[in-house]
Amino acid sequence: MTLIQASGVSVHYGGRRVLFDIDFSITKGEIVTIVGPNGSGKTTLLRALLGVVPPRRGTVARARGLRVGYVPQRLHIDPGLPLPVRRFLSLPTRRSATEIAAVLARVGVPDVAGQNMTTLSGGQFQRVLLARALLMEPDILMLDEPTAGLDQPGVASFYRLIDDMRHETGCAVLSVSHDLHVVMSASDRVVCINGHICCEGTPSVVRAAPEYRALFGMGTGGALALFQHQHDHEHDHQKDDTPHAG
């Protein structure tokens, strides 16, 4: 079953063409990652699929009654707004204390319900955002660079959590990323964009594609090796992973 389908979509921002000729769809339970360099229109594509920005040309169709759990790239909270975590999780729909306790425990931050959002660490903040998305009982999780600002063990454990969630709930996961190599291994499909869709396929197909190489060059190759090296040390991650160690 197709959850979201975009056909021939072009998006303009202030007279500039950001996206063009996008054909894209995602089905139930699929994990899709959108990758692309800075300014390639990744976030815009996500927002177009979400329905926030209307396409100049083409159509975006969402399944009737589609429930989206959205995790934005950044969430700036004005210091003038006092917002405890439990209140944030109740926006816009009221949630019971039990529901809130359960979802916070599930994402690994059981003790933050009474804390103000602005006092959370980066990792805690992302997990609370994810918790809110999960409370929507989503058919699809949409994550816009959800691990920006996290260190590598943090990134790894966050994606592990997403993977668990997907297995538990069967929801589709559409994420936007430039930290390719963590996401790629878990993705059914990778879509590489730069204004338009350059190439798509399984992670290994995209990694080998000349279009992908052209965009990310050899510099990423080095980073990839470095990251994989660190990834071998699982014991380090486990230690840093304990959610409220700090």
Add this chain to the structure above:
Amino acid sequence: MLDDFMMRALLAGLAVALATGPLGCFVVWRRMAYFGDATSHAAILGVALALGFQISIFVGTLIVALLMAMIVSVMAGRGWAMDTTLGVLAHSALAFGLVAVSFLPAVRVDLTAYLFGDILAVSRMDLAIILSGSALVLGMILWRWSALLTATLNEDLAHASGLSPARERMVLTLSLAVVVAVALKIVGALLIAAMLIVPAAAARNVARTPEVMAMFAVVIGGLSVWGGLQLSLWQDTPSGPSIVVVAALIFALFTFAAALVQKRPGR
């Protein structure tokens, strides 16, 4: 009871505080301070038009404030450089209004009441309009509370939750225009924005949730109205500035107290 001008003044002021409390919180959270300025300064232009065409002052200010609020809202949606644009709009609205009033023939218009408020001169009719306007704004904000708060936090998040951020913006725009029209008599065009921001900013020091902050803002606004009214009555000071002076003193007190409390435990 309503024959007593003091009672009418107090009721009208408290009604305005009920609306400006929660609306002021959104003005603070969304950083719309200049938005409030532009809209309320436009009220003077509304006064000029109302006097010129001999229509109700409330209707005149409501129309002009609404127009200004819409213009600003549309421009905000298009991503204009808001700080500068709003500054230009706020001050030119005031200037145009003042010049327009000077063109009015015959009647010597005493602008003081419109610029600084004249709470002691609230008539029964004024009171009725102020009460209904405030009730309308309070009702709208309570009704949309959760949606407004979500849209204030992040528009994309609101959209993903099935809300329309544009609709919530419109609710605030309308509320602001109505508040400007009804608060003109109480605090005057120059200080309506202060009545929105100062109580909310004071409340921020003592509140731990958005709801508590809005309630405190109402209470602080109410106290300011009461205190300002006393000052205005006994010292014959203009009502708007008197109310804002009291609000500012409460703000200073709360900020100072909050700083003390934060310092004490354990650090």
